[in-house]
Amino acid sequence: MQRKGISPSGFTFSSVLNACARIRALLEGKQVHATVEKSGLLGNNVVQTALLDMYAKFGFVLDAQRVFDAMEEKDVVAWTAMICGYTKVGLMDKARCLFNAMEERNVVSWTAMVAGYANYADMEAAKELYDRMVEKNSIAWLAMIAGYGKCGELSEARRVFDEIVKPDASCWAALVACYAQNGYAKEAIEIYKAMRDQGVRVTEVAMVGALSACTQIGDVHVAEALVKNIEEGCCDRTLFVSNALIHMHARCGCMEQAWREFRTMKERDVISYSTMITALSDHGESQEALVLFSKMQKEGIKPNQVTFIGLLNACSHGGLVEEGCELFDLMTQTLGFVPLNEHLTCMVDLLGRAGHLEKAYNLIIEYGSPSDAVIWGALLGACKVYGNAELGKIAATRLFEIEPENVGNYVLLANIYASLNKWEDVERLRKMISEKEKGKFPGCSWVSS
Template sequence: MTNATASITTKYLLSPSTHHSYNSEAVIEFCLQASRTLDHLKQTHARLLRTQINPHPRLIIHLTSRLLQLPGNSLRYARCLFDRIPHCENQFIWTSIIRSHTLHAQFSQSIALYAQMHRMGISPNGFTFSSVLNACARIPAILQGRQIHTQIVQSGYFSNTVVQTALLDVYAKCGAANDARRVFDQMTDRDVVSWTAMVSGYSKVGMMEDARQLFDVMVERNVVSWTAMVAGYANAGDIGAAKALFDKMPEKNSITRTAMIAGYGKCGDVVGARQVFDKMAMRDSACWAAMIACYARNGCSSEAIELYKRMRMVNVKANEVAMVGVISACTQLGDVDMASSIADDMNEGSCERTVVVSNALIHMNAKCGSVVQAWEEFNLMTHRDVISYSALITALADHGRAHEALQLFSRMRKEGLRPNEVTFVGVLNACSHAGMVEEGCEYFKLMKQSYGIVPLTEHYACMVDLLGRAGRLEEAYKLILDSVVTPDAGTWGALLGACRVHGNVELGEIAAGHLFELEPENTGNYVLLANIYASMNRWDDAERVRKMMSERRIRKSPGCSWIGYQDSRLVKMVTDE
């Protein structure tokens, strides 16, 4: 607004002489048209409320429309006005409010407004459809997208190129590549956007042959289509094809380079990933995160932590991927000092405390020996999922706090969350540590009968350990024989350990026989069987086992244990030869 216009507008707004309804409406219409800032529109709104107790809906619609045209954050104000328009049937204002919610990333609200518009019988136009479809693509919401597709056909807007491209994008982003292709094939006017959307859709679901066929016949390619192909090959694990296209790209951006880093990481080529990373002149948070995650994924925990520290030194804010990567690396090392440093960074706001990050922090604190910190992180969460509960239940069980673990499981069920396989491993482990045999058996039945979870080897190992600790070895052995999965070394190892405690030679020999086949190099199994014989004064048999170890050239490995001192932040490794 020019100074002159602003002066005239202010004069009209503040003038007490214009009280006649017609004159007031004329003034307000003029002010609405002339206003260029949110403050001026608020002044106009104030004048409208002063002069008219029940303003004409046309003026409210005009005011709402002007608010939606302003740059900046005026959507909330506009929405408040819009919700007060009685029986609004203005197609333009409905389309504007839907489009504004999409532009402000309020996608669910955009879809809800469209549904309300549809219920009121107001006919949408092409811009309405494209706006709500863009919202569906971003969530993504394929069910709503299909419903809108039907309404588009019924309304006669399917031939609209913009609408077709938006619909194609919905199916592509939702992973419905075949549906996207049907829309693509019906398009008579395809531009680079629609071609790229189709290539991206195929790449997203790993249909790289179909993506490549389209990519090779594209008349015009842009950086997005190149990136979609490179990322698609990288995600599919075909790093050779990804690199071949990457090298041919006429213009590379950070998204493409980040996709290559992630692809190398997925294939275990840490060196290749680092070479791409080091060649980047400008690095955003995504590429730092991809490199940190690459290190963590491939067991290079120290390198992941060092890169995270370097990222913090150059003032790059960590995103969710970077934070989870460094937390995973810290968990692998059991680094108490670094765990404390990460906690400090989080408290300083270095990264948003998403559910995924908080879950990783719970697991990290538990593995570093600080179940109290794990509890605190859990309590800080405003929203918790099954992973949050499972991580803390497992942590409590591992640290001997079985009753708290079971109380937390009960709380989880009361909140309506459905436990998964990991949850029940923690629950059964807690019962085993606390010697709660009957309760453990009930939970095992509950898992199968109430939740339909097929027991895994981990569950059988927990149950065998539970029964074995109680001396119910025959039941444990029968459970193994009746199991629906092939018992692994953990299950037979639990039985062998129980046989050692209770001196059951017969079952000990059976368990050891299976372990010798599954883990022929594991010295612990031989030692346990020899100790069982020794405890029963069967020295010849014990010596036979030791000779077997000698003949197979199996040496007793040094024993290692981690002793953590939380207060002094000291972790000492003790080795006993």
């Protein structure tokens, strides 16, 4: 159109700007903005609203605000677009100020505010507006259910759901995900079954929620039923669904099915590889996990911290000290990841089992949290195996500070001293253990005898 020298109208510009917003074409959107200024149509209300909406959807709230401030006439669409821009980046105070200043509000304005508060887990503010909504819609219901789910308030999420006369697929999916994410796996499966019984379309979110719930309980029969649903075409076999399937199969002990799903995937991401590497590690297939990591690197997929937890676990289970140290260096030195406690626990366990106690201790001092009982516990356990009283005492002292009531730590240190015939130290610890045991409340039963 431009090459033919045909001058675009305001409607043309608004259509192109809307397209830029939909496909995340920021550079092109800015170019259109410059063309709008040259054309003299910048004062066109429809074009201004389209510009404002585009910048707001990109999260460029300062640009959106400039367009908004320059508008001589602001209708409810413009106000709502600006509110959506602020809620998108979490500036809820600014969004609320605009909302309060609006003379006219529509269902989109109300929904934007409710969803904004819910997305940032301010459920008190979300509920206050939600209760005032005259006309509620699926987006508001979905936001409230998901928001309560994030906060672990399942009874409130269920209350919102039960108030809906005819919940749609997205609301059902949100409820399944809500229960699954909070560890109520059996309830999530029951909700999924009820959803199927009522003939509601199964969305990707609902299926991933059901697969996650099945993974938690490790029920092979439920797993088979879910796979059958997918095979029958109840939902698209997306990347997220396939990743969840791999995880479920692995947790249910069906590694052959996990491999089959992984190999038949049209595309794989870091989650696909990390899930499969973790599965191989959990099933003791350490070398296979390392081979798969090499393939991941060849495909140019960058690992994340979860990938390295799986890899270091594999090395720990397989006693692959050299490989584990190389991977830890790759993670920390080359890729620049700050090791999590899970990484350090794997490394301390790996080095401890191989007798490299000093190296394990130095790793804790360099990277570890002084208050993590699991890491120090791994070192203390290794010290018991190799009879290292000096490091064992250091680890035990830290554990006494972190969890003073855990008698097991005193017992481990006493056993180290006993193996070295240090009976005075053993006797001293036994007295401490006795004192700890006396301090405990005696057990009792509420069952009548």
